[in-house]
């Protein structure tokens with residue numbers, strides 16, 4: 001009786017290396033999309049991550065796997081392929097696995113459950129704080145309901161440029177006086193019109209900001225998301241190759257219950273973006289003429305307690321100070337001020353974001 005040859009893991013990988021993932025344009029092994037290979041006789045089981053979960057795409061790629069395994073390993077092979085979405089895998093957000101922005105080390109979304117809690121202010125200060133620490137920073141202002149970044153960075157009258165890269169016409173981001181590269185939905189539509197952007201249109205615009213902008217090498221890309229957790233957000237968050245997310249909240253109960261929804265949105269099974277933490281904005285009021293006083297006008301430690309309950313980091317507690325608003329309106333984020341309580345707290349928050357990424361081993365810088 002002739003002994004059948006054992007199928008090896010190497011052979012399976014070799015066979016699967018003939019299958020190209022159409023979006024990533026790399027073979028399944030090179031793109032690290034195959035895991036948990038188990039072999040028993042002719043039965044070969046493995047988990048396959050797919051970038052595009054549409055039914056026809058899954059079927060095509062599964063058929064291709066079966067075909068190449070039969071051709072290169074054994075005619076008798078019986079493949080059991082468990083298909084899972086790419087986003088369930090923690091390292092799928094590695095820059096080299098991204099089709100777009102592969103030279104961007106971290107893509108971090110800033111969200112808030114509720115409007116007006118200071119999400120854009122916090123994002124602008126984080127961007128400026130990271131630049132102050134010497135990082136290369138880009139910013140996508142995806143707040144379709146009220147793009148405010150051009151004002152906060154004093155580039156309201158600037159427009160993105162055009163450049164040809166590998167025969168493709170791409171946009172170049174606007175560079176702010178403080179060295180943040182940015183694209184805002186506000187550059188393409190006047191704020192009055194932007195309000196009518198909904199669903200597919202908003203998603204398309206965001207996709208263009210990822211795909212059609214020549215960002216170059218960046219350490220951090222921040223995305224200022226629209227407030228809320230509706231369908232638009234789910235689509236936006238799913239489309240973006242996020243390394244992590246930050247949720248901004250104020251300490252009062254009504255903002256906190258929405259912040260909780262914000263955190264849950266990122267933790268949904270099919271989204272699964274690591275939450276870097278919650279930042280509490282307007283934690284306490286500090287009068288300009290009495291900088292040693294603190295008034296907890298929206299309640300004390302609300303977001304801090306929520307972070308504890310949800311088992312996520314508290315990234316910072318930013319005071320409510322008149323000059324934070326003035327600095328934003330003047331196009332020079334408050335973190336760039338000299339030695340003020342607000343600049344210190346904003347810088348501590350920036351450092352905590354960097355530290356959290358390092359701790360979660362997501363840091364490339």
Ligand SMILES: Nc1ncnc2c1ncn2[C@@H]1O[C@H](COP(=O)(O)OP(=O)(O)OP(=O)(O)O)[C@@H](O)[C@H]1O
Pocket residue numbers: 112114115116117118119120121122143146148226227281282318319320321322323324325326328329
């Ligand atoms: N810590 C703070 N101290 C003082 N003013 C602040 C602070 N945070 C935000 N503001 C001011 O509050 C207003 C709302 O802030 P911002 O636009 O950042 O909120 P938002 O959550 O992004 O709003 P939206 O929901 O419209 O996107 C702005 O005028 C801003 O300057």
